[in-house]
Amino acid sequence: MVEFFSTFPEMSKAGLRLFKKTVDGAYRNFSREYGDAIEAVFDPVLYFLVWFEKVLQNSPWPLVILVFLLLIYFGSRSIYLTIGSFVAFILIGYFGMWEDTMSTVSIIGVCTFISIGLGIPIGILMSGSDRARSMVSPVLDIMQTMPSFVYLIPVVMLLGIGKVPGLLAVVIYAIPPIIRLTDLGIREVDKEVLEAADAFGANKRQKLFRVQLPLALPTIFAGINQTIMMALAMVVIASMIGVKGLGQPVLKAIANQYFTMGLLNGLAIVALAIIFDRVSQSYGKRLQQHRAGSRE
Amino acid sequence: MEKDYSSIERVRVSKVKIKIEKLYKIFGPKAKEMTQEVKNGVNKDELLAKYNHVLGLDNINLDIEEQTIQVVMGLSGSGKSTLIRHINRLIEPTEGVVLVDNQDVTKLDKNELLDFRRTRTGMVFQRFGLFPHQNIIDNVQLGLSIKGVEKAESNETAMFWIDKVGLNGFEYKFPNQLSGGMQQRVGLARALANDPDILLMDEAFSALDPLIRSDMQDQLLELQKNLKKTIMFITHDLDEALKLGDQIAILNGGKLVQNGKPEEILLNPADDYVTKFVQDVNRAKVLKVKSIMISNSQGTEGPKVNMNDSIESCLPTILDTRSTLGVVDDQNNIVGSISDKEVASILRNN
Structure with missing residues (x-):
């Protein structure tokens, strides 16, 4: 009786081993069987990612910087941010991190696109039904709290090492904010x-596109901003499974205790983060100018 | 020989535009079953305490005549906002019938209902319900764009109504750049631009300050002279009800306690609740000479007063002469007489 309280009545070692073995084996068989097919599904994404990366890396760097600066200026309408970004890009290039930075920008860009493309429709669905919300919400909690290494294992088993599993890992980690904030924005x-829209006979679609989405847009934009930030945070972990970019030198620096190398690449990630953040935030703010109108 | 139609014109045959019959609304999961309890005499408070259901409307029967302003009055929680939302079915009834031009609104299917809302009713809201992300002209043409009216045409219509409500020059402003009164003018223009035959106004002027509110009431009456819409107007303000209403219905706890012309409500309140409502009203200002005059066609000497004037406006004449005055109609025919006695008896009851 005393033993019952002092040691937990756990399942037998053999049983546990069998359990793990069975699950692992089943999954291994599954991935052997369907791995190629599933990989094929992601081929278009892979092609697009590779193409985007090549465009950024192979175009003349002054042209790339010019395009970036134009985007930054028209996104933020801030000359200071544009000048600051120019200095950052020059320093990144001067310290030999141009190619890695372009890789990182391309994967962040693609991940953000995928997250927006999947996240906004899911968010809309959630906002329309409490049942959908109660089903999606816990999944999002898991996606955000589960240590990324844990879900990287099956992803790598299924798809191997490379860009696509990295992309998947980043999207899983980065997509929850945009889903949640789309849902919240529409509900608010x-x-x-x-x-009023109902009283004038608007149908569901008209309500969504004329009222709900436009009014939720500032909130949705806060979600996009969060998503980009979280995608950047995943760059180092994604590089562990073979995604090129600024994460790889950081990993190398950790392994070999190259402090300067780690710091430089880390600062490049920070610079990208600040640029992405400021541009998307001030663009989002401008979307809600009509709300500030009365206070002017 | 020319015939005189003037008398025929005046007795225009009135037509019932909206007919509400045995309408019940109960909020809660077992609304249908609760209807029976309500029919057995359970009232609003008991229903909430005993069954945890909220009684919204309790056996409402109301006929609204074409081209009149029907005011629905009551304190908050009396069910007046629930009632108005049954006309365009923003709220589904638990039981009962709402007929508009003899067509049962409660039986319309989804698309018919959308169509009904697009063409037959316009609604004005207490807190305006304007689209904050669209400018005034786009707000006004909401109904038209939902119907799919061509942009050029709907723009023109919107401009016409913006002009009508006196908002020229504000077409490209956003709602929050306008004052409350101006925003509600936009709300009114938006409802009218659709050219509905029924106008639903849910406490439309309650959020406005008193001076602006009075302006808006005048503007509505002015517009109504030409528009001749059937208007259902919700308010909790008796002065507003008396000023606007051709008919005033009074709700209490989801029940319709009285429906009548303003002077009927004032002179013959149906129960204590209505009596309390009307006791602070300045009757001399609201009541018209015709409602207290003694009908006869004998001529009297001296000054005359018009039957449609308020008692207040002819008080000085009555007090000056201290005698019986002749009452005339708009065509200057003698229709009755009024003396200080009648006036005193009305004011004493105040």
């Missing part, structure tokens, strides 16, 4: 405005 739309 003023009930009386929606009722």
Whole structure:
């Protein structure tokens, strides 16, 4: 009786071993059987990612910087941020990190696109039904809290090492904010405005595209901003499974205790993060100018 | 020989536009079963305490005549906002019938209902319900764009109504750049641009300050002279109800306690609740001479007063002469007489 309270009545070692073996074996068989087919599904994404990376890396660097600066200026309308970004790009190039930076930018870009493309429709779905919300919400919690290494194992088993599993890992980690904030933004739309749309005979689609999405846009943009930031945070972990970019030199620096190398690449990631953040934030702010109107 | 149609014109045959019959609304999961309890005499408070269901409307029967302003009055929680939302079915009834031009709104299917809302009703909201992300002209043409009216045409219509409500020059402003009164003008223009035959106004002027509110009431009456819409107007303000209403219905706890012309409500309140409502009203200002005059066609000497004037406006004449005055109609025919006695008896009851 005393033993019952002092040691937990756990399952037998043999049983546990059998359990693990069975699950692992089943999954291994599954990935052997369907791995190629599943990989083929991701081929278009892979092609696009490789193409985008090549464009960024093979175009003349002054041209790339010019395009970036134009995007930054028209996104943020801030001359200071544009000058700051120019200095950052020059320093990144001067310290020999141009190619890695372009790789990182390309994977962040593609991941953000995928997250937006999947996240906004899922968010819309969630906002429309409490049942969908109660099903998706716990999944998002798992995606955000499960240590990324844990879900990297099956992904790598299935797809091997390379860009696609890295992409998947980044998207899994980065997509929850945009889903949650799309849902929140739509739910927060003023009930009386929606009722007005109803009273004038708007159907579901008209309500979504004329009222709900436009009014939720600033919130959705906060979600996009969060998603980009989280994608950047995953760059180092993604590089462990073969994604090229600024993460790889950081890994090398950790392994070999190259402090300067780690610091430089780390600072390049920080610079990218700040640029992405400021541009998407001030663009999002400009979207809600109509709200600030009365305070001017 | 020319015939005189003027008398025929005046007794225009009135037509019922909206007919509400045995309408019940109960909020809660077992609304249908609760209807029976309500029919057995359970009231709003008991229903909430005993069954945890909220009684919204309790056996409402109401006929609204074409081209009139029907005011629905009551304190908050009396069910007036619930009632108005049954006309365009923003709220589904638990039981009962809402007929608009003899067509049962409660039986419309999804697309018919959308179509009904697009063409037959316009609604004005207490907190305006404007689209904050669209400018005024786009807000006004909401109904038209939902219907799929061509942009050029709907722009023109919107401009017409913006002009009508006196908002020229504000077409490209955003709602929050306008004052409350101006925003509600946009709300009114938006409802009218659709050219509905029924206008639903849910506490439309309650959020406005008193001076602006009075302006808006005048503007509505002015517009109504030409538009001749059937208007359902919700308010909790008796002065507003008396000023606007051709008919005033009073709700209490989801029940319709009285429906009548303003002077009927004032002179013959149906129960204590209505009496309390009307006791602070300045009757001399609201009541018209015709509602207290003694009908006869004998001529009297001296000054005359018009039957449609308020008692207040002819008080000085009555007090000056201290005698019986002749009452005339708009065509200057003698229709009755009024003396200080009648006036005193009405004011004493105040």
